[in-house]
Amino acid sequence: MEIKKNPKSNLENYSKLFVQLGLVLALFITYVAIENKTYDKEYGDLGQSNMSADVEEETIEIQQEITPPPKNTPPPPAPEKIEVVEDEQEVEETIIESTETDEAEAVVVEEIEEVEEEEDLVEDVPFSIIEDVPVFPGCKGTKAQKKACLNQKMNKHIQRYFDADLANELGLSPGKKRIYLVFKIGKTGNIEDIQARAPHPRLKQEAIRIAKKLPKMEPGKQRGRPVRVGYTLPITFNVE
Template sequence: MQVKKNPNADPGKYSFIFFQIGLIVMLSLTYFGLEWKSYQGDDLDKQRVQINSFEQEDVPITQVNTPPPPPPPPPPAMPEIIEVIEDKLDIEETKIESTETNQNEAIEPIAEVEDIAFEEEEEEIEKIPFMLVENIPIYPGCENVKGKDAQKKCMSEKIDAHVQQEFRTYISEQLGLTGFNRIYVIFKIDAKGYVADIRARGPNKQLEEEAIRVVKLLPQMKPGRQRDKPVAVEYSLPIMFEIRESI
């Protein structure tokens, strides 16, 4: 005998409805679970903050004693006698003469250019340093030397030989000076070739006087020339010698 199922007793017939009901219930429980909040009254901080009013401190008032301003100066004293000056001055009026010419006045003849005499003023050239002059002075015995550099060398050698021959070095021994002695001499060879304006500077006044004496003995030279005119030339001469101590 075969068993037959009752179609009304089939549980799978209402499975979809049960699924929807269960879904609605679960969603409702989830929503209420998320929205539920609980508070614990013991965890609340019930302390009260009390703010006391600040006490106001009285600041003492300091008074500055300012001195009173000085009294204004007294007005100037009135003069006892008032001198009245007359308002009448003698003013000399300046007469302005007319510059217009009159036909009756005689006209002076105009001088010709050839009749006017011109005087040429000579240009004064001051002393020129030895290294800058165009033509240096010529020492006796250097006349035949050609070239400016060769002439300078010849003049320097001649002056050095003159100083070595005339300078009295024993003056330093008498003064007790030893070692190197330097004397700087500056002099001028004027427009006529003579030595002038000699100045010396050294360790001792007697050595300076001796250097001036030696330079005065220099012979007359051919003067230097600047712009084809004889000029004064300034020359510097260092004199150096050594005094050795006696052993």
């Protein structure tokens, strides 16, 4: 059995109408949107804003708790009793003696005895710097003359007592040889501390022998006192 449709109830017949109505509605909405004017939003006069407005700060209150004193607190000590001394009672006073010296008191100063120190003299003085040279027996005159006379007498003494043949007998090489004779003229004028340096031991003994033959002299003096005077006597000879 076929269902029969009413041709008026068929909606396809109104499709064009719906399309047109929709198109008209869309055009209307578009027109209204275009014609609608928008304005900038106006704000009322807000007045000048005060940026330096007082800012309320929070204040934190700290409450200090007061601790009550302990109940069992001992009482303060009683003051010491002050003894009142009657005027009639004698009180011993401490007397402080002054250590300052009274001007009236005489100050005794012990006298200091000055002790003269004896100046130490050098016992051995070289012949070149002695003040008063030793005096060879027979020498006279000034200090310079006595000094020259002493040297002259020494050379004559060597020439008289030195054995010149001994040097040739020892077989020394030819040439000039020298002996250094060193001794000291003591405080009493005697010859002391004789030493010699020679190219041969026998020549050394010969020089010491000659020095022992020197006569006793008048001792040399330094600052008016007798001293020992060192003297060096070189002996020169030739070996053939």
